[in-house]
Amino acid sequence: MGETTIYGPAYSTYSRTVRLVLEEKGAPYKMVEVDILKGDGQSPAHLARHPYGKVPTVELDGFSLYETGAIERYLDDAVPGPKLIPTDPKQRARMNQIMGLVDSYGYVPIVHGVAVNRLVKPILGQKPDEAEIAKALPEAEKVLAEIENLMGQNPFLAGPQLSLADLHLAPALAYFSMTPEGEAMLKKFPRLSEWWSKMKDRPSMAKTAPKL
Ligand SMILES: N[C@@H](CCC(=O)N[C@@H](CS)C(=O)NCC(=O)O)C(=O)O
Known part of the structure; x- marks a missing residue:
């Protein structure tokens, strides 16, 4: 390999x-x-x-x-290494479901609607589109509420162990949590916040941190 x-x-x-x-x-x-x-x-x-x-x-x-x-x-x-897809059918289904939620309902409001407007546009010398942010926030909130609901009491999104679901959401949440709106919204979701506080400190996250 x-x-x-x-x-x-x-x-x-x-x-x-x-x-x-x-x-x-x-x-x-x-x-x-x-x-x-x-x-x-x-x-x-x-x-x-x-x-x-x-x-x-x-x-x-x-x-x-x-x-x-x-x-x-x-x-x-x-690729050899720790397995990131659960063998348990229900956990695997949750992982796939959450990855689908991120792609279908999360990416556009979280990354484009909020993070690009708040973080990227100012770097490019452009003004954030406040109407786009305002439209994106309830959409972002809905998907985060659903992910928190689906994770239940698990420490990771799809069960007791790290899976692809966690790695699928984490980069978008990293940008989102750097915006004032994202930081405030995360506080509404205590289990997701707890997950994020551990997730963001993983060595893999430190090694891949983007320089904006
Ligand atoms: N469905 C694609 C989406 C990939 C995607 O949207 N990537 C973004 C960057 S994170 C991109 O390429 N944006 C540039 C563009 O849309 O032109 C996937 O799952 O890989």
Whole structure:
């Protein structure tokens, strides 16, 4: 088994999820920068890897793959190290459900609606779109409430052990918690806050922390 190549920028939440999987497994990888903010996602070289111009994509032993959930599951199957997919059918279903919630209902309001407006636009010299933030906040709240509900009393999102669900949500929550609105909202969710306070201190999170 060789080294995984991840195509994507360190600041991308989904690229960070893939890095987290490999960090938690203790597996080697290298990053090839594809700066989506500069339009590199639409370059011919990247479109050949990902027809929709998104990040991340990975390559391992001559096998190319895109779509973060598929990448995570493949790496868990193919790369040695601690298993991140529960064997218990119910926990596995919860993991898949929460990953789906993040993709379908969480990513856009949490990352685009709040984090990009509050954190990225000011760096780019742009004004945050307050109407977009106001629209995103109740959507973000709904998905976080649902994830807290689904995690129940478990220390991790899908059960007693770390799974892909935790690594799928953590990068988005990292940005969200850096915004005043996100920080305030997290306080409404005590079990999710408890999870986040431990999650953010994992060595894998420190090693993948983006420099904004
Ligand atoms: N469905 C894709 C979504 C990936 C995605 O949205 N990535 C973002 C960065 S975190 C991206 O490439 N954004 C650039 C764009 O949408 O043009 C996946 O699961 O990998």
